[in-house]
Amino acid sequence: MKTLPDISKDFSQWYQEVIYDAELVDQAPVRGCFVIRPYGWALWEQMHDYMDQRIKVTGHQNASFPLFIPQSFIAKEAQHIAGFAPELAVVTHAGGKQLDEPLVIRPTSETIIHSMFARWIKSWRDLPLKINQWANVVRWEMRPRAFLRTTEFHWQEGHTAHETLQEAQEEVQLMLNEYVLFIQERLAIPVIVGEKSAHERFAGAQRTYTVEGIMPDGRALQMTTSHLLSQSFAHAFDIKFQGRDGAVAYPYLTSWGCTTRLIGALIMTHGDQKGLVIPPAIAPIQVVVVPIYKNNDEYQVVANELDFIKESLGEWRVHWDMDNQKTPGAKFYHWELRGVPVRLEFGARDAKAKQVVLVDRLTGAKHQVPFDQLTERVRALTQEIQQGLFARAQQRVQALMLSGDKLVDFGPKIEEQGGAYVTGWCQSPECEQALGKYKATTRCLLETHTKSTCFHCGKPSPCDVLVAKSY
Amino acid sequence: MKTLPDISKDFSQWYQEVIYDAELVDQAPVRGCFVIRPYGWALWEQMHDYMDQRIKVTGHQNASFPLFIPQSFIAKEAQHIAGFAPELAVVTHAGGKQLDEPLVIRPTSETIIHSMFARWIKSWRDLPLKINQWANVVRWEMRPRAFLRTTEFHWQEGHTAHETLQEAQEEVQLMLNEYVLFIQERLAIPVIVGEKSAHERFAGAQRTYTVEGIMPDGRALQMTTSHLLSQSFAHAFDIKFQGRDGAVAYPYLTSWGCTTRLIGALIMTHGDQKGLVIPPAIAPIQVVVVPIYKNNDEYQVVANELDFIKESLGEWRVHWDMDNQKTPGAKFYHWELRGVPVRLEFGARDAKAKQVVLVDRLTGAKHQVPFDQLTERVRALTQEIQQGLFARAQQRVQALMLSGDKLVDFGPKIEEQGGAYVTGWCQSPECEQALGKYKATTRCLLETHTKSTCFHCGKPSPCDVLVAKSY
Numbered sequence: 001m002k003t004l005p006d007i008s009k010d011f012s013q014w015y016q017e018v019i020y021d022a023e024l025v026d027q028a029p030v031r032g033c034f035v036i037r038p039y040g041w042a043l044w045e046q047m048h049d050y051m052d053q054r055i056k057v058t059g060h061q062n063a064s065f066p067l068f069i070p071q072s073f074i075a076k077e078a079q080h081i082a083g084f085a086p087e088l089a090v091v092t093h094a095g096g097k098q099l100d101e102p103l104v105i106r107p108t109s110e111t112i113i114h115s116m117f118a119r120w121i122k123s124w125r126d127l128p129l130k131i132n133q134w135a136n137v138v139r140w141e142m143r144p145r146a147f148l149r150t151t152e153f154h155w156q157e158g159h160t161a162h163e164t165l166q167e168a169q170e171e172v173q174l175m176l177n178e179y180v181l182f183i184q185e186r187l188a189i190p191v192i193v194g195e196k197s198a199h200e201r202f203a204g205a206q207r208t209y210t211v212e213g214i215m216p217d218g219r220a221l222q223m224t225t226s227h228l229l230s231q232s233f234a235h236a237f238d239i240k241f242q243g244r245d246g247a248v249a250y251p252y253l254t255s256w257g258c259t260t261r262l263i264g265a266l267i268m269t270h271g272d273q274k275g276l277v278i279p280p281a282i283a284p285i286q287v288v289v290v291p292i293y294k295n296n297d298e299y300q301v302v303a304n305e306l307d308f309i310k311e312s313l314g315e316w317r318v319h320w321d322m323d324n325q326k327t328p329g330a331k332f333y334h335w336e337l338r339g340v341p342v343r344l345e346f347g348a349r350d351a352k353a354k355q356v357v358l359v360d361r362l363t364g365a366k367h368q369v370p371f372d373q374l375t376e377r378v379r380a381l382t383q384e385i386q387q388g389l390f391a392r393a394q395q396r397v398q399a400l401m402l403s404g405d406k407l408v409d410f411g412p413k414i415e416e417q418g419g420a421y422v423t424g425w426c427q428s429p430e431c432e433q434a435l436g437k438y439k440a441t442t443r444c445l446l447e448t449h450t451k452s453t454c455f456h457c458g459k460p461s462p463c464d465v466l467v468a469k470s471y
Numbered sequence: 472m473k474t475l476p477d478i479s480k481d482f483s484q485w486y487q488e489v490i491y492d493a494e495l496v497d498q499a500p501v502r503g504c505f506v507i508r509p510y511g512w513a514l515w516e517q518m519h520d521y522m523d524q525r526i527k528v529t530g531h532q533n534a535s536f537p538l539f540i541p542q543s544f545i546a547k548e549a550q551h552i553a554g555f556a557p558e559l560a561v562v563t564h565a566g567g568k569q570l571d572e573p574l575v576i577r578p579t580s581e582t583i584i585h586s587m588f589a590r591w592i593k594s595w596r597d598l599p600l601k602i603n604q605w606a607n608v609v610r611w612e613m614r615p616r617a618f619l620r621t622t623e624f625h626w627q628e629g630h631t632a633h634e635t636l637q638e639a640q641e642e643v644q645l646m647l648n649e650y651v652l653f654i655q656e657r658l659a660i661p662v663i664v665g666e667k668s669a670h671e672r673f674a675g676a677q678r679t680y681t682v683e684g685i686m687p688d689g690r691a692l693q694m695t696t697s698h699l700l701s702q703s704f705a706h707a708f709d710i711k712f713q714g715r716d717g718a719v720a721y722p723y724l725t726s727w728g729c730t731t732r733l734i735g736a737l738i739m740t741h742g743d744q745k746g747l748v749i750p751p752a753i754a755p756i757q758v759v760v761v762p763i764y765k766n767n768d769e770y771q772v773v774a775n776e777l778d779f780i781k782e783s784l785g786e787w788r789v790h791w792d793m794d795n796q797k798t799p800g801a802k803f804y805h806w807e808l809r810g811v812p813v814r815l816e817f818g819a820r821d822a823k824a825k826q827v828v829l830v831d832r833l834t835g836a837k838h839q840v841p842f843d844q845l846t847e848r849v850r851a852l853t854q855e856i857q858q859g860l861f862a863r864a865q866q867r868v869q870a871l872m873l874s875g876d877k878l879v880d881f882g883p884k885i886e887e888q889g890g891a892y893v894t895g896w897c898q899s900p901e902c903e904q905a906l907g908k909y910k911a912t913t914r915c916l917l918e919t920h921t922k923s924t925c926f927h928c929g930k931p932s933p934c935d936v937l938v939a940k941s942y
Contacts, residue, residue: 026587030539030574035587038532038602045533061509062516067538067576067607067623068501068560086567089539091576094560095611103501105538105562105576116497116506125796131509136538136607140566152538325596 001333007273011217015268022276022338024263025146032144032151036260039338042284043263044154048134050186050282051156051258054178060130060158065112067136068103073111077236080110083203087139089151105138110204110229110255113159114237117251121161123242127251128171129161147264148221148471155259161239161251168228168252175256176209176226183223187262188279188390189213189269190397191223192420192466194444199432202255206230212443212466214397215268218418220443220468223265226256264471269393276339277361279389280382286316287378288340292328292347301348305371309346309356312374316382336361341385342378362388404467407455411438420468424451424461431456439469472804478744482688486739493747493809495734496617503615503622507731510809513755514734515625519605521657521753522627522729525649531601531629536583538607539574544582548707551581554674558610560622576609581675581700581726584630585708588722592632594713598722599642600632618735619692619942626730632710632722639699639723646727647680647697654694658733659750659861660684660740661868662694663891663937665915670903673726677701683914683937685868686739689889691914691939694736697727735942740864747810748832750860751853757787758813758849759806763799769819776822776842780815783845787853807832812856813849833859875938878926882909891939895922895932902927910940 004021005013019025024040036044052062068091075081084107091103106112113131121129134156141151158175162168176193183189196208205227213221233239234250243249270277280286289309293299310318319340321331328345335343343359350356354371358378362385369377404410404421413419415438425431425442432442434456446464454461475492476484490496495511507515523533539562546552555578562574577583584602592600605627612622629646633639647664654660667679676698684692704710705721714720741748751757760780764770781789790811792802799816806814814830821827825842829849833856840848875881875892884890886909896902896913903913905927917935925932 026590028537029541029544029583029586030537033537033539035537036535038534041534042532044535061513063509063512064507064515064625066499066501066504066506067609068504070500073500088567089562089565089574091560092563093573095613096557096559102564103560112500115500119497138538142566154535 001330004273004275007216007271011268014271018271018275018337019146019267024267030151032141034144034146034150039284040263043266043278043282044260046282046284047186047258047262048156051178051182052134054182055132055156055158058174058178060132060160062133063131064133064135065106065109065116067106069106069109069112071102071104073115074104076111077204077233079232080204084108084139087141089138089140106135107137107139108255108257109133109135109137109157110159110233111237114233114239114253117159117161117253118237118239121239121241121251124163124244126241127161127163128167130158130171131160132156132158145264145471147260147267150260153260155257157257158255160254161234162254163241163243163249163251165230165252168230168254171254172207172209172226172228172256175254176211179211179224179226179256179258182258183211183213183262183265184390186279186281187266187269188281188386188393189223189265190390190394192444192446194446194466196225196444197427197432197442197465199429200442202227204229204232206232210444213265213269214400214420214468215265215471216396217268218400218420218468220420220466220470221261221265221268222443222470223262224256224258227254229253229255270339270389275337277389278339278341280341280386283339283341284317285319285335285338285340286382287313287342287344288319288321288335289313289344289346290321290328290331290335292345298348301351302346305346305351308371309344309374312371313344313378315375316378342381360385362392403450404455405451405453407434407438410455411435411440414438414440414467414469418469420466422446422448422450422464423455423467424453425465426454426457426459426461428454428457435467440467441470442466443468443470472801475744475746478742482739485742489742489746489808490617490738495738501622503612505615505617505621510755511734514737514749514753515731517753517755518657518729518733519627522649522653523605525653526603526627526629529645529649531603531631533604534602535604535606536577536580536587538577540577540580540583542573542575544586545575547582548675548704550703551675555579555610558612560609560611577606578608578610579726579728580604580606580608580628581630581704582708585704585710585724588630588632588724589708589710592710592712592722595634595715597712598632598634599638601629601642602631603627603629616735616942618731618738621731624731626728628728629726631725632705633725634712634714634720634722636701636723639701639725642725643678643680643697643699643727646725647682650682650695650697650727650729653729654682654684654733654736655861657750657752658737658740659752659857659864660694660736661861661865663915663917665917665937667696667915668898668903668913668936670900671913673698675700675703677703681915684736684740685871685891685939686736686942687867688739689871689891689939691891691937691941692732692736692739693914693941694733695727695729698725700724700726741810741860746808748860749810749812751812751857754810754812755788756790756806756809756811757853758784758789758815759811760784760789760791760815760817761799761802761806762793763816763818772819772822773817776817779842780817780827780845783842784815784849786846787849813852831856833863874921875926876922876924878905878909881926882906882911885909885911885938885940889940891937893917893919893921893935894926894938895924896936897925897928897930897932899925899928906938911938912941913937914939914941
């Protein structure tokens with residue numbers, strides 16, 4: 001059993017090893033791509049199932065649009081092509097021939113979906129149109145890192161069209177709120193929400209709202225975004241409708257997405273020296289049962305009670321580790337590394353005493369639990385772990401959220417130690433560029449107004465801004 | 472309200488129109504690709520959810536492998552590259568540069584998955600390895616047809632590795648049986664199961680088993696396949712393990728998949744002059760409720776009972792058509808076209824009499840049903856429709872399954888009228904090629920032995936073979 005790198009001293013290396021050791025991913029033979037192994041994919045399925053249900057409950061319908069986008073489509077919206085051109089993968093040959101027009105592998109699907117919206121939207125009665133797709137997308141990645149930056153990644157992308165600007169704004173906010181609930185309540189990751197600066201916006205958006213996390217190494221991670229595209233794409237793709245007044249109008253568009261990057265956020269936020277720690281709400285395995293016996297007689301005693309335990313655990317996702325080639329110690333290591341929140345140990349002596357031992361992955365605490373309290377104690381323990389993980393992460397984020405007045409003072413600290421600084425900003429691109437010296441960027445505008453002057457030029461600041469290094 | 476082409480006279484045109492009219496698909500701006508619209512995608516989600524659960528119950532784990540495959544990988548298995556080369560789409564440029572090695576968009580994932588198997592399989596203890604992925608794949612298609620032949624399509628592909636040939640054979644059979652159950656019991660499509668001829672086999676397989684359907688126009692449709700790959704890919708990708716006896720061995724491999732083509736099979740098998748007919752077991756909407764009222768007074772009477780109806784229909788997927796811009800007639804047309812199996816009509820007079828009207832999409836029959844019998848009557852009606860669809864399809868297939876001795880006699884009939892002929896075959900490729908004259912192919916070998924001589928050369932036939940035109 002190997003030891004992971006010291007998480008407090010070499011966080012980056014810890015991440016780099018834990019993802020392979022816990023069998024979440026493997027390297028693929030194509031640069032920048034990763035194989036997501038069954039345990040990693042099971043995490044994504046949990047995230048998918050929850051968000052898919054929320055997306056449907058909030059009135060969206062899933063559909064599927066092609067992987068291929070004609071190169072000319074990407075170029076229709078000027079900012080969009082400028083933003084995505086360096087990252088595109090291009091199919092030039094197919095069916096044994098050179099193509100007349102190269103096809104781009106979708107880096108995002110605004111252009112192809114909007115070309116369809118132009119066919120489907122004729123009248124205000126066709127609005128709102130609220131579509132989502134779960135898909136793989138490709139953005140050629142120079143510095144790949146599993147889950148965080150990968151050439152191919154998986155996501156859901158919502159695309160909607162609305163009659164009025166206000167409705168579109170409400171949609172952007174609705175899904176932003178869904179993401180916040182999802183990330184805080186299911187993934188137990190504390191978030192900071194705000195609008196992106198013009199420079200950090202999605203290519204072609206009028207406004208981009210972001211949900212940022214602060215990772216334990218003091219770097220910010222953009223976890224999900226929700227965009228008000230406004231009418232620019234509608235003009236580019238000639239999406240028009242007859243309004244209630246009979247006049248022809250352009251709809252207001254939005255898009256929003258969350259990706260497999262959230263798996264990276266989850267690993268970094270909750271992991272510890274022993275490996276992953278998965279919040280119970282999203283854990284593919286919530287309880288792992290490890291029966292302990294030395295010989296066949298003991299096994300018989302233990303086996304007699306398995307049905308009872310199975311029934312008592314009916315409401316959770318349970319894995320039964322019945323492998324008799326492995327020692328209990330090897331099993332504990334295996335499941336701790338994989339972050340299963342609750343371990344249930346259970347031997348012949350326990351069977352006779354009609355009790356089990358529950359072990360808390362977060363604190364390591366062991367609890368002897370009588371059979372007749374098993375269900376309620378697992379319920380309590382999973383809730384405790386879920387809340388405990390959020391509380392621990394929140395404390396750490398609070399300690400990493402700092403306040404700074406002048407970039408010359410806090411810039412070197414960001415560069416050396418990380419941390420997210422709340423500061424003032426005049427909102428000029430020039431001052432924003434000055435952050436580059438310390439490898440920092442603006443993460444989002446905040447609703448607070450604690451700083452009256454810009455971190456760089458000293459001119460008035462209309463609102464606070466969060467500044468940090470980012471993934 | 473437009474009329475569909477005559478299904479009995481112009482089946483092909485009927486298909487071509489019903490898929491658009493029922494809003495299952497739309498044409499995409501890339502040749503051979505289609506947009507699957509929400510109602511079409513909801514059908515696929517139903518199929519996905521059922522098969523995904525079966526795949527897991529039978530001991531497989533989902534994972535995700537890259538979209539891109541190095542061109543050299545595809546070439547490693549000689550038959551594989553020969554089979555797929557003409558259909559490949561190739562990425563030659565990415566990130567603004569020409570790639571050193573072109574990347575193929577996966578047409579199927581044997582090669583990339585087997586390259587990973589070579590890393591994961593070391594000992595007999597690592598076997599069986601049973602992996603599945605839900606993915607999009609690309610095969611450049613010259614004669615595209617929505618759902619049936621598309622350049623990009625969606626599927627699940629299972630890939631497994633086993634210690635012994637017998638285990639691999641059992642796996643191939645296990646999943647073949649799962650497909651048969653799925654297609655017959657959920658999709659209500661009668662099937663014919665058998666082994667493919669060497670010529671019709673999957674490129675690189677030792678044996679391919681197929682589940683074939685006979686469509687109403689007398690053409691066969693290959694619906695799913697299950698392959699015994701045996702050891703050829705294991706040799707090509709150097710997948711080796713230490714056996715129980717300590718010696719190094721190559722595992723036996725299988726693969727099996729089902730695709731969005733099943734949506735096409737469903738449409739063709741059950742559709743009628745009014746549009747789609749969806750079997751209740753797989754229908755995204757099992758019951759559509761259409762309240763009928765002429766004015767606000769009547770609406771109040773109707774509205775009072777909606778909660779009761781909602782509760783009574785708790786076990787089904789129900790859509791409430793509350794649109795008050797549309798007439799009941801327009802709604803009936805809309806939902807009949809989309810094949811919703813049960814319509815529940817409900818007006819003020821019904822509300823007062825504490826009853827509803829259930830309309831059967833398959834027969835058109837209307838049933839007055841008292842409130843207190845609603846749940847049980849819907850249960851009975853959905854079962855009746857499910858069984859009725861299968862029985863109707865089975866009758867039609869039986870009428871299209873014919874017997875033939877000599878190709879010169881039955882060949883012209885296949886070409887002109889369609890139909891699937893049970894005949895004898897010496898199993899030589901030369902005689903198989905003779906079918907081409909009539910645009911027919913062998914669909915599968917049968918377990919029966921009713922014909923003693925070959926349809927072409929007259930030599931002995933070891934077993935019957937099914938011959939037909941195919942999609």
